[in-house]
Amino acid sequence: MAEEAAKPRIINLLPRGGETIVDQFLSWALTIGRLLVIIVETLALSVFLYRFTVDVQIIDLHDKIEHASIIVANYKQGETTYRDLHERLSYAKEYDAKRDKSLTVMKDIIALGAGKVTFINIIVNTETVEVEATAPSATVLSIFTSSLSNYHGLQNVSVNRVENKTSSSVVTVGISAEIFGYKKKETKTGR
Numbered sequence: 001m002a003e004e005a006a007k008p009r010i011i012n013l014l015p016r017g018g019e020t021i022v023d024q025f026l027s028w029a030l031t032i033g034r035l036l037v038i039i040v041e042t043l044a045l046s047v048f049l050y051r052f053t054v055d056v057q058i059i060d061l062h063d064k065i066e067h068a069s070i071i072v073a074n075y076k077q078g079e080t081t082y083r084d085l086h087e088r089l090s091y092a093k094e095y096d097a098k099r100d101k102s103l104t105v106m107k108d109i110i111a112l113g114a115g116k117v118t119f120i121n122i123i124v125n126t127e128t129v130e131v132e133a134t135a136p137s138a139t140v141l142s143i144f145t146s147s148l149s150n151y152h153g154l155q156n157v158s159v160n161r162v163e164n165k166t167s168s169s170v171v172t173v174g175i176s177a178e179i180f181g182y183k184k185k186e187t188k189t190g191r
Contacts (some may be wrong), residue, residue, distance in 0.1 A: 105153045112147045116140050129177045135171045140172050155180045
């Protein structure tokens with residue numbers, strides 16, 4: 001008995017027949033659980049580090065936007081001057097084309113009335129024509145007025161005033177017309 005008392009006793013809480021299916025499942029589940037925890041923590045750490053790179057990119061983009069807005073603000077005065085000059089040049093070009101047309105219309109009106117009427121006043125601008133003329137008879141003025149109505153450079157020809165001066169035996173007429181092709185510019189509304 002002394003030998004038996006000297007021999008340490010081993011207590012084994014595991015079942016004797018080896019591992020059962022439940023033991024294998026628990027071992028497998030713990031291994032997979034540890035692996036999932038490692039993967040999730042690695043993913044969380046990589047997302048955390050990626051957030052820093054995205055923050056740096058956002059800061060860089062904000063700096064670029066601020067830099068570009070400073071450049072745009074510095075060029076604003078030059079852009080305003082450029083647009084103003086461009087608008088003035090387009091008006092000058094438009095007026096130059098209308099001026100040539102106005103001169104042609106005036107020459108043609110004088111040619112239409114040459115030998116028929118005596119011009120007292122001819123006002124030709126880029127939009128309208130006003131003629132004040134005298135003639136020895138109403139028939140001559142009627143012919144002149146109809147030739148103005150048929151002229152391709154004028155539209156809306158109207159007789160404003162007819163005056164018969166018996167003392168000098170002449171008929172005076174006032175005629176107004178619009179130059180053909182002239183369109184009034186619409187004013188811009190600030191909306």
